[in-house]
Amino acid sequence: MRAVVTRVKNASVVIDGEVHGQIGVGFLVLLGVHETDTEAEAKKIADKICGLRIFEDENEKMNVNPRDAGAAFLIISQFTLFADCRSRRPGFSHAARPETAIPLYELVIAECRERGFTVETGIFGADMQVYSQNDGPVTILLDTKEL
Numbered sequence: 001m002r003a004v005v006t007r008v009k010n011a012s013v014v015i016d017g018e019v020h021g022q023i024g025v026g027f028l029v030l031l032g033v034h035e036t037d038t039e040a041e042a043k044k045i046a047d048k049i050c051g052l053r054i055f056e057d058e059n060e061k062m063n064v065n066p067r068d069a070g071a072a073f074l075i076i077s078q079f080t081l082f083a084d085c086r087s088r089r090p091g092f093s094h095a096a097r098p099e100t101a102i103p104l105y106e107l108v109i110a111e112c113r114e115r116g117f118t119v120e121t122g123i124f125g126a127d128m129q130v131y132s133q134n135d136g137p138v139t140i141l142l143d144t145k146e147l
Helices: 039-051 098-114
Strands: 002-015 018-023 026-032 062-064 072-077 119-121 128-143
Touching: 002 039, 002 072, 018 072, 018 119, 026 039, 026 128, 039 098, 039 128, 072 098, 072 128, 098 119
Parallel strands: 026 072, 072 119
Antiparallel strands: 002 018, 002 026, 002 128
């Protein structure tokens, strides 16, 4: 699984002209599911997202976790994170098919909520417009194969 985690001052997702999800301070998470991912990867990446200390403390050091920062999450499915770009036209054959990806995407969301976080989402497979006011900017790439 891969996640692009951006620290934001606010973020929202619009679907069919309507705001579907929005947060204030927190993380915008673009989440991609690989064809070989399992529940273990979903739990691993959720744990990492929920504990990622990238908010600043009183000394302006990234040392504060999202819970202590009062953060919320906006988690958006993003199959293009597994693009194969060896040619000029990306291929997506390694991204999980919906029957695999949807339950794992939903498991990441559930794991974050179980830890007490407010989680907003897009709609899997929908045409979405995602807006964010990045804070820092701070953007972290997570890959369960490297965690």
